Amino acid sequence: MKLRFDDDVEAFRAEFVAFLEANRPSLEEMAAEPSLSTGHMPGWLRRWTRTLFDHGWLVPGWPPELGGRNASSIETLVYMEELTRHRVPRHANVQGLAIIAPSIIDYGTPEQVEQYAMPILRGELTACLGMSEPGAGSDLAALSCKAVLEGDEWVISGQKVWTSGANYADFCFLFCRTDPTATKHKGISIVLVPMDAPGITVRPLPEIVHPDEPDLNEVFLDEVRVPAGNLVGGLNNGWAMANGSLAHERGMVWVTAVMGLEAAVAWLLELAPSYVAPMGPVERALAVDEIVGIAIDTEAARCLGYRGFAKLARGGTAPEQALMKLYASDCRQQVARIAAEVQGADALGIGVIPNDGQLAVDEPRGTWLEQYFQSFANTISAGTSEIQRNIIAERVLGLPRG
Amino acid sequence: MDFEFTDDQLALLDGARSVLASACPPALVRSVHDGQSGDGPAGLWSTLCELDWPGIAVAESSGGLGLGFVEAGIVTEELGRVAAPVPWISTVMQYGSVLRLSGDAARLAAVASGSVTGTFAVAEGGRWEPAAVRTTAVPAADGSGGWVLSGTKSHVLDGATAGEIAVVARAEVGLGVFAVPGGAAGLSATPIDVIDPTQPVANLRFDDVAVGADGVLVAPGDPGVDDLLARALDESTVAVTLSTVAACRTIFEMTVQYAKDREQFGRPIGSFQAVKHRLADCFLAVERASALAWFAALTIAEDDPRRSLATSMAKSAAGDCQRLLSKDGLQLHGGVGFTWEHDLHFWLKRAVAGELLFGTSTWHRARVAELLGLHMDWIGSAS
Numbered sequence: 001m002k003l004r005f006d007d008d009v010e011a012f013r014a015e016f017v018a019f020l021e022a023n024r025p026s027l028e029e030m031a032a033e034p035s036l037s038t039g040h041m042p043g044w045l046r047r048w049t050r051t052l053f054d055h056g057w058l059v060p061g062w063p064p065e066l067g068g069r070n071a072s073s074i075e076t077l078v079y080m081e082e083l084t085r086h087r088v089p090r091h092a093n094v095q096g097l098a099i100i101a102p103s104i105i106d107y108g109t110p111e112q113v114e115q116y117a118m119p120i121l122r123g124e125l126t127a128c129l130g131m132s133e134p135g136a137g138s139d140l141a142a143l144s145c146k147a148v149l150e151g152d153e154w155v156i157s158g159q160k161v162w163t164s165g166a167n168y169a170d171f172c173f174l175f176c177r178t179d180p181t182a183t184k185h186k187g188i189s190i191v192l193v194p195m196d197a198p199g200i201t202v203r204p205l206p207e208i209v210h211p212d213e214p215d216l217n218e219v220f221l222d223e224v225r226v227p228a229g230n231l232v233g234g235l236n237n238g239w240a241m242a243n244g245s246l247a248h249e250r251g252m253v254w255v256t257a258v259m260g261l262e263a264a265v266a267w268l269l270e271l272a273p274s275y276v277a278p279m280g281p282v283e284r285a286l287a288v289d290e291i292v293g294i295a296i297d298t299e300a301a302r303c304l305g306y307r308g309f310a311k312l313a314r315g316g317t318a319p320e321q322a323l324m325k326l327y328a329s330d331c332r333q334q335v336a337r338i339a340a341e342v343q344g345a346d347a348l349g350i351g352v353i354p355n356d357g358q359l360a361v362d363e364p365r366g367t368w369l370e371q372y373f374q375s376f377a378n379t380i381s382a383g384t385s386e387i388q389r390n391i392i393a394e395r396v397l398g399l400p401r402g
Numbered sequence: 403m404d405f406e407f408t409d410d411q412l413a414l415l416d417g418a419r420s421v422l423a424s425a426c427p428p429a430l431v432r433s434v435h436d437g438q439s440g441d442g443p444a445g446l447w448s449t450l451c452e453l454d455w456p457g458i459a460v461a462e463s464s465g466g467l468g469l470g471f472v473e474a475g476i477v478t479e480e481l482g483r484v485a486a487p488v489p490w491i492s493t494v495m496q497y498g499s500v501l502r503l504s505g506d507a508a509r510l511a512a513v514a515s516g517s518v519t520g521t522f523a524v525a526e527g528g529r530w531e532p533a534a535v536r537t538t539a540v541p542a543a544d545g546s547g548g549w550v551l552s553g554t555k556s557h558v559l560d561g562a563t564a565g566e567i568a569v570v571a572r573a574e575v576g577l578g579v580f581a582v583p584g585g586a587a588g589l590s591a592t593p594i595d596v597i598d599p600t601q602p603v604a605n606l607r608f609d610d611v612a613v614g615a616d617g618v619l620v621a622p623g624d625p626g627v628d629d630l631l632a633r634a635l636d637e638s639t640v641a642v643t644l645s646t647v648a649a650c651r652t653i654f655e656m657t658v659q660y661a662k663d664r665e666q667f668g669r670p671i672g673s674f675q676a677v678k679h680r681l682a683d684c685f686l687a688v689e690r691a692s693a694l695a696w697f698a699a700l701t702i703a704e705d706d707p708r709r710s711l712a713t714s715m716a717k718s719a720a721g722d723c724q725r726l727l728s729k730d731g732l733q734l735h736g737g738v739g740f741t742w743e744h745d746l747h748f749w750l751k752r753a754v755a756g757e758l759l760f761g762t763s764t765w766h767r768a769r770v771a772e773l774l775g776l777h778m779d780w781i782g783s784a785s
Contacts, residue, residue, distance in 0.1 A: 001411065001472050001696070002404050003704050074404075269774060276776065288776045292767045295774060296694070296715045303405070303693035310406035323686050392685060393678035397658050400673040 005074060012071070013078040016057065023051055024088050035092040037215040039126045039165025049091050049123030058090060058121060059097070066105065067121045073313050080255040093126035095164060100127045100173040107233030107241055116171060116192055128166040128195070130174035130219060133159060138387050141184045141239060145221065147176040147191055149228060154191055156224045162381065166217035167204045169195050179236050188238035192230040199224035209370040254305040257328040261335065265298045268339045275342045290338045297331045322396055326388040329378035336372035343368060405696065414473055418480040425449045426484040428745045434487040434599050435748060443487040456494050457514025464507045466514040471637070471703040475696070478641050482648030485752045487600040489519045492560040495641035496522035496634070500568040500579060503630045504619040509566070509581060521564040522638060523555035523606055524631070530761045532570060532577055532631045537608060539571035539578050539622055547615030549573070549580060551608045559759065561604030562593040569608070570631065573622030577631065581617045588612070598755035600748070636713040639760045640698045643720045646756030647691045649749045650723045653731035654688050656746060657681065660735055680730050691716070691723035711773045714766035721763025724753035
């Protein structure tokens with residue numbers, strides 16, 4: 001146990017920081033052409049992703065041919081810390097980089113890797129993840145979008161919803177039912193579907209804040225035809241892949257969440273004195289208590305993350321990882337609410353962005369109230385907080401399924 | 403930040419857990435609660451001394467094991483897990499800390515050898531901040547360099563049984579710290595009949611208690627006294643925090659097991675989502691408090707400037723944790739957890755008592771506010 005990593009890890013950090021400072025896109029460049037969705041790569045970001053890939057800094061834990069440098073998990077952790085601290089994205093298409101490309105690399109054919117996965121890593125293509133449906137949210141295995149093999153083509157019909165980035169993505173990593181007679185977990189396959197294929201309609205779903213920049217979409221598929229060779233990882237093997245390969249870098253996702261939380265709390269602490277100063281003593285004590293509470297929560301999230309990581313690095317199981325999504329997403333919601341309440345009626349305005357540029361790039365942005373509403377994305381998507389509690393109870397604590 | 407225990411630390415943890423499983427069974431804790439402990443607790447303390455644990459963080463030159471605060475924390479946590487009725491926190495984590503910080507190698511060697519127990523008398527009138535100290539220290543009239551102490555200390559852990567007491571008292575030139583034997587003339591201890599007899603406290607009254615020059619641990623007027631007191635209080639606080647969270651973890655593990663075993667409506671109550679979600683939240687509370695407690699322990703071990711902030715955050719989180727675990731642990735056990743015969747109450751009481759020692763969550767949150775620059779001067783001094 002120690003507060004600092006070993007010297008060789010710190011040397012790795014210094015090497016990456018030097019690279020970042022010499023090559024990173026400028027804040028002006030980033031602000032001039034923002035990414036509009038997780039499927040949208042502005043020109044500067046395409047170039048930056050390619051630079052990271054070429055220099056082995058895109059996913060350091062991977063081998064050089066995949067844009068990495070065979071870094072250890074601790075080295076990957078300090079890489080994440082610095083990337084977040086410098087507020088530079090490595091890719092807009094987080095689902096493509098973190099889930100879809102690695103899944104294709106693990107389970108796909110060499111042709112699929114060449115045609116779909118590598119272009120994501122080089123910043124040339126983006127992909128969306130076709131999972132949720134109107135009738136299959138938390139119960140993902142209940143999905144009904146169906147794919148039927150006709151000759152050498154899959155014919156796909158159905159509807160997806162909450163599909164992030166589908167409005168800009170080049171292809172979809174689509175979960176569909178290929179055996180309607182099997183039990184629900186066993187009849188699911190994954191098919192790669194170009195988003196410009198005839199029969200696909202994408203309808204963006206403007207969100208409760210920033211409605212002009214939707215990331216979520218409905219995707220309608222009406223007898224969409226793709227080659228039989230677009231099946232990934234074997235027929236009816238989709239559920240196993242959903243539970244296996246989606247875990248790439250899972251031990252690290254908390255870094256961005258925690259550092260975003262730290263940035264938000266730092267901003268709250270900067271803002272707070274001018275708002276609490278005119279309060280009467282009791283009101284002030286009550287307000288300060290809430291601020292202290294979220295500051296403690298933030299420190300706890302950081303410690304929980306590092307502790308879970310330490311267990312994971314040692315090869316053990318890491319229950320903290322299962323807790324991090326539940327906890328960090330709730331904290332993110334709390335800090336926005338508390339900050340808005342500290343601001344009082346001043347928090348009503350929208351269109352002013354008092355803290356823009358203070359947050360990690362893929363964190364909630366805008367005014368505190370806008371961030372508050374936006375933060376529900378984190379407590380709802382990728383398994384709601386309620387689902388997370390079930391997972392903790394059943395898989396970590398070993399309580400019987402209901 | 404590397405939160406991984408080293409192999410040696412893991413070996414210490416496993417060894418401590420295994421020793422305590424047989425040396426401190428629930429039956430021993432029950433005997434203390436029943437007021438019929440006999441020689442049981444003394445025997446357990448002898449076992450700890452034979453393992454040289456009281457000297458765990460004492461330099462080898464003073465007869466200790468030469469390890470650090472993390473190792474001391476590991477033992478503290480394991481003792482909390484089994485609600486051990488021994489003067490560990492008072493002797494090792496309080497008195498031992500004061501002696502180490504004040505550089506009293508001789509007294510420290512006595513603690514390390516297990517030949518003396520000790521404690522730290524700082525609080526007065528239920529207030530833990532040194533600013534609240536009103537006990538006086540007056541130079542001895544004989545010019546020997548000794549002092550005379552008068553006043554009353556409250557809530558001294560193991561105060562009625564400690565062999566030696568480090569007493570904070572105020573002289574004209576400022577605060578000092580003095581070592582007073584438990585049986586000193588003019589010292590009277592009033593044990594309080596507390597809800598958790600495994601963590602007994604006493605009020606101590608000093609009526610012109612004479613301390614020789616060799617009993618001065620920190621002389622009044624020493625410019626380092628504020629820093630030393632802050633460090634000693636932080637070490638005490640982190641120790642009771644680790645112990646409290648450990649008691650909460652025991653409550654948690656007992657409750658999860660109960661939820662798996664207890665059947666109603668033809669199935670284990672742990673299969674109901676209302677129970678599952680509460681236990682998931684309990685798990686989060688324990689892990690959250692434990693992570694913060696270990697971060698605080700690390701800041702002490704490495705003398706990091708974040709020490710006081712980390713300590714008060716950890717104590718506050720331990721408070722949140724015991725609040726939830728004592729509530730849901732008892733509630734989910736139902737009627738059986740409400741009985742004296744069930745063991746659960748040993749840990750419920752240990753956890754709740756831990757919240758009230760060395761500053762409540764509220765006290766520590768006020769200190770966090772100060773350290774974060776959200777000054778709360780209208781509440782009074784809280785540093």
